Amino acid sequence: MTNHVPLSILDLSPFGSGSTPADGLRSTIALAQLAEELGYRRYWLAEHHLNPGVAGAAPHVLLAAIAAATDRIRVGTAATIIANYTPIQIAESAGVVAALHPGRFDLGVGRSGGSRLATPPPALAEDRVIDGLVLPAARPFGFDSDRFLAQTRLLGRTDNDGDRFEKDVDDILGFIAGTYRAPEGVPIHVTPAEGQDIQVWIHGSTAGPSAALAGRLGLPFGANYHVASSFVIEAVQAYREAFQPGFLDAPRVIVSADVVVGETDAAAERLAAGYPRWVHSIRAGQGAIPYQTPEEALSDPLTAEEREVVIDRLKTQFVGNPETVVERLETLQRVTGADELLVTTITHDPADRARSYELLAGVWNPAGESETADALAGATA
Secondary structure, eight states: OOOOOEEEEEEBBBBBBTTHHHHHHHHHHHHHHHHHHHHHEEEEEEEOSOOOTBSSSSSSHHHHHHHHHHHSEEEEEEEEGGGGHHHHHHHHHHHHHHHSSSSSSSEEEOOOOGGGSSSOOOOOOSSSETEEEEEEEOOOOOOOOHHHHHHHHHHHOOTTTGGGGGHHHHHHHHHHHOOOOOSSSSSSOTTTTTTEEEEEEEEEEESSHHHHHHHTTOEEEOOOOSGGGGHHHHHHHHHHOOOSSSSSOOOOOEEEEEEOOOOSHHHHHHHHHHHHHHHHHHHHTTTOOOBOHHHHOOOOOOOHHHHHHHHHHHTTTTTEEEHHHHHHHHHHHHTTTTTTTEOOOOOSSSSHHHHHHHHHHHHHHHTTTOOOOOOOTTTOO
């Protein structure tokens, strides 16, 4: 067997048409238990708000349930959107889970730009292919600006919240380490976060402030291929160039990928039939819809214009039999130099999602053959 890097799971707690948010949450807990049995390294939750087909709106609450239902697998966030909370709220939430389940908690944080999120990402003129890895042209797409502004207001975000990111991260690290002092000079002790074994990660999509900050602080970095594939190489390079020994002695990168594995390529493609419409619903401003059945998706194809809006995501989703998907994951790891890969899978039926992870684990040792101990032991905040 090829000597693979560790493999971890990112879950949004999606649910399909005809199902409920409770179904999505229960399937997340069951999948975390299966992931532990299969040897996956980490089970991380995303944070998404106001999505009709995604139940993962409160990752810290759900992580407590996942940690209680499992024994060994590391649990965490990818990422806690830092501007949706105060730093003390984030530290306290992480501290509760870490205190009850020591040595297992990863706090991944991500930067937000407040209402500026309504601005489309920069466009790249054409696709690139580097050593077999597709880096698609970034397609600008429009948001429902009224809905987006309502969401930012409801979450308490502001135009300049992204500018506070570095200070917020510093505060969180200080709360955990027990070194924080208020501007008034008063030492602040945040219970139960202080002194807990919490691994702090910074996640980013571009060669921007997040990558640079993770490097300067010597923290591990999560690079986003599954959503922002166009910029993943530059993001990883920026992190490594900025890296200074701190919480880690050397850079450590985890890279995400969208994956659907079936018994055959054709079976996997059928399971993934709902993906174009699901991604389009996000980019069209509806929020992620309940994931369609293959039959519903095949009877409701995107128009050529709609498909163009999501073509970058379609080109970078890894769909196929186990060998097909493993080959693409190996390419992603080789080109990015990732120390670990983070896979996310969405299907209509939770059983198909579980089977996808089983098939992948059967050909890729998720724990990493050369790494039986956690490489980040001691890299706590």
